[in-house]
Amino acid sequence: MSRRHCGLIFPPGTFQAPKFYWRGGDEFKEQEMLQAEYKQAKLEHSTVKRELEDLETKYNQAKTDLAYKDDQAVSLASALGGSSSSTGENTKLNKEIQQLTQELNEIEQKISVALQRSQSVYMAQLEKEKSQIYVNVEQQSHDTDTTTRDIQKLSKEYFDLITSDNWLNSYEIISDHQIKAKERSKVRQEVNKLFENQNYGQEIKNEGTVRVRTTSNQHLDQLSKLIDQRDTLQNQLYHANHSRYMTQTTRNILVNSKLEILNNLNAALEELGLETNDVNALKEKYLPEAQSPSSPTAKRPSSHASYRSSNNPKTIRRPVSNTGRY
Secondary structure (H helix, E strand, O other): OOOOOOOOOOOOOOOOOOOOOOOOHHHHHHHHHHHHHHHHHHHHHHHHHHHHHHHHHHHHHHHHHHHHHHHHHHHHHHHHHHHHHHHHHHHHHHHHHHHHHHHHHHHHHHHHHHHHHHHHHHHHHHHHHHHHHHHHHHHHHHHHHHHHHHHHHHHHHHHHHHHHHHHHHHHHHHHHHHHHHHHHHEEEEEEEHHHHHHHHHHHHHHHHHHHHHHHHHHHEHHHHHHHHHHHHHHHHHHHHHHEEEEHHHHHHHHHHHHHHHHHHHHHHHHHHHHOOHHHHHHHHHHHOOOOOOOOOOOOOOOOOHHHOOOOOOOOOOOOOOOOOOO
């Protein structure tokens, strides 16, 4: 004898335990009562919705019939002529009534929207947004004030820096370094020229030896004095040209340094809202060419340089290296 299969009330995996809740003393607040009211309200809502749809259908049908009748009345009035003038007037009034009704509906919709927005929930939401915006504005204002104070503090530190003795001394040190570099480059060029002149002088010395042999002793002392005088004048000319070059170079470097300092001070004055100085006018006044001075050559001219023989091309060239060492 086989056992009959017993089906399950709930399919596998679909059973849910009933929710436990405490019952109170008010039966109208119990879950069964609330669920029953919810089902009844949902049923009534469906019924009212169907009735509204039926009424809308009837209204649209009546509106269509009325429009058809108005058109027929207008056509009939046109066919009858002037004997039925009241028909056209009635049609005009009906159109005005429809237009006013439409405007009235729009106004009612606006009123309903305004009433919804004036509710406490909507106003509470607006107040919440307002408070959040106010907090953000306060935070941004605080950040702006902090940034402004930081900028003012950094500006003051910058102004103190560019007006400090160390800053000005650094410009003097940089200017001295540039002057020394210019002088070093100039001396390097002059030493190269000096080596070339010595090479030329070696060639001329061979030619001059032959002439001295043929020169009498009477003119030898006079020639020696002239040579010494020439060397003295050439040395004086060399030192004068070198001094003039270094004076012009020093002046231009120092003027450029002062103008750069003045530019920094102008930036500080402009930040403070004060009147600035015209640096361009000062530059045109003290540096009209805005160039370094021309480098006067310190070459020692030789009266016998034109007599350098082409038969003796041997020369000793010993230029100065980039480091300034021989």
